[in-house]
Amino acid sequence: MSKSELRVLGQDDQDVACCSPMVREPLGEADAVDLARMFKALADPVRLRLLSLIASYEGGEACVCDLTGPFDVSQPTISHHLKVLREAGLVGSERRGTWVYYWVLPPALARLSSLLQAPAEPVAAGARG
Amino acid sequence: MSKSELRVLGQDDQDVACCSPMVREPLGEADAVDLARMFKALADPVRLRLLSLIASYEGGEACVCDLTGPFDVSQPTISHHLKVLREAGLVGSERRGTWVYYWVLPPALARLSSLLQAPAEPVAAGARG
Numbered sequence: 001m002s003k004s005e006l007r008v009l010g011q012d013d014q015d016v017a018c019c020s021p022m023v024r025e026p027l028g029e030a031d032a033v034d035l036a037r038m039f040k041a042l043a044d045p046v047r048l049r050l051l052s053l054i055a056s057y058e059g060g061e062a063c064v065c066d067l068t069g070p071f072d073v074s075q076p077t078i079s080h081h082l083k084v085l086r087e088a089g090l091v092g093s094e095r096r097g098t099w100v101y102y103w104v105l106p107p108a109l110a111r112l113s114s115l116l117q118a119p120a121e122p123v124a125a126g127a128r129g
Numbered sequence: 130m131s132k133s134e135l136r137v138l139g140q141d142d143q144d145v146a147c148c149s150p151m152v153r154e155p156l157g158e159a160d161a162v163d164l165a166r167m168f169k170a171l172a173d174p175v176r177l178r179l180l181s182l183i184a185s186y187e188g189g190e191a192c193v194c195d196l197t198g199p200f201d202v203s204q205p206t207i208s209h210h211l212k213v214l215r216e217a218g219l220v221g222s223e224r225r226g227t228w229v230y231y232w233v234l235p236p237a238l239a240r241l242s243s244l245l246q247a248p249a250e251p252v253a254a255g256a257r258g
Contacts, residue, residue, distance in 0.1 A: 022177070023184035023233060026199075032174035032181075040172035045161035048151070048168070052161075055152035070155075104152060106247035116242035118235035 021117040038112060041088030046071060047081045054091060054102045061103035150246040167241060170217030175200060176210045183220060183231045190232035 027035070042048055053070065054062045064082065068075050082102060085091045090109070093102045156164070171177055182199065183191045193211065197204050211231060214220045219238070222231045 022181035023238070025181075025185050027178050027181035029174065029178070032177045036172050036174040036177055039168050039177070043165050043169035043172045045158065045165040048161045048165050049156050049158070052151035052154075052156035056154050104247075109152070109245045109247040113242045113245035113247065116238045116245070118233075118238040118242065 022115050023118065035112070035115065038088045038090065038108065041084050041090055042112075044081065044084075046073060046077075047085055050078070050081055051085055051090060051104060055104040061101050063099045063101050065099050067102070151244050152247065164241070164244065167217045167219065167237065170213050170219055171241075173210065173213075175202060175206075176214055179207070179210055180214055180219060180233060184233040190230050192228045192230050194228050196231070 042051070049071070050067060053067060054060075057066070064079070067082070068078050071078060082091070082093070086093055086102075088108075089105060091102050091104050093100050095101075171180070178200070179196060182196060183189075186195070193208070196211070197207050200207060211220070211222070215222055215231075217237075218234060220231050220233050222229050224230075
């Protein structure tokens, strides 16, 4: 099977990939379960916005006290969403005094980002077997 | 056929990110709804493996007749998962004779990949306000 040709086609598409793009070789079952869990954490608009808000906060971390304002949902709902993000390994957290602070975990984002890298170049019709 | 157009469209966003990483600026509400829908399509191990299998197939496309074998689920279940991937804009499909053929849509993958790009460097404590 000429899958190796496909891998060659894709080899230049990343400078520091931590993970092989899923377009290069079929994803294994265990990896798929693990990754689906992370994508599930991203499959909610409020959680996506929370993650983005935390990441783009000054210094890369945000106090939970700053995370409720922008959303039209209750504080317990925000806390629930933060817990889902934390359990999926996408954010870290730490209590300091009264408040809990959150920050994104770059390796987790990088893993998903690398995985989703599109083919390096359009598939050439002539490359078809 | 429109597939070649899609592939050509897709080639530009490989090196030039089509979307701003979510770690750089807070994601808007409409974008978050749209993106969450795409991540939801990825939030299932069988769908992730299907997408990966299609993408890594010779020539970048796969006949539905080749997609049932590797999975321990029924053909109707595979068809359902393929429909979810198609409706999320992650794969394209076309019937040719008896079979339907599927291929990934690189711009959609590139959009998600860019979005999840991690911060370029670890957060420096000194950078905090």
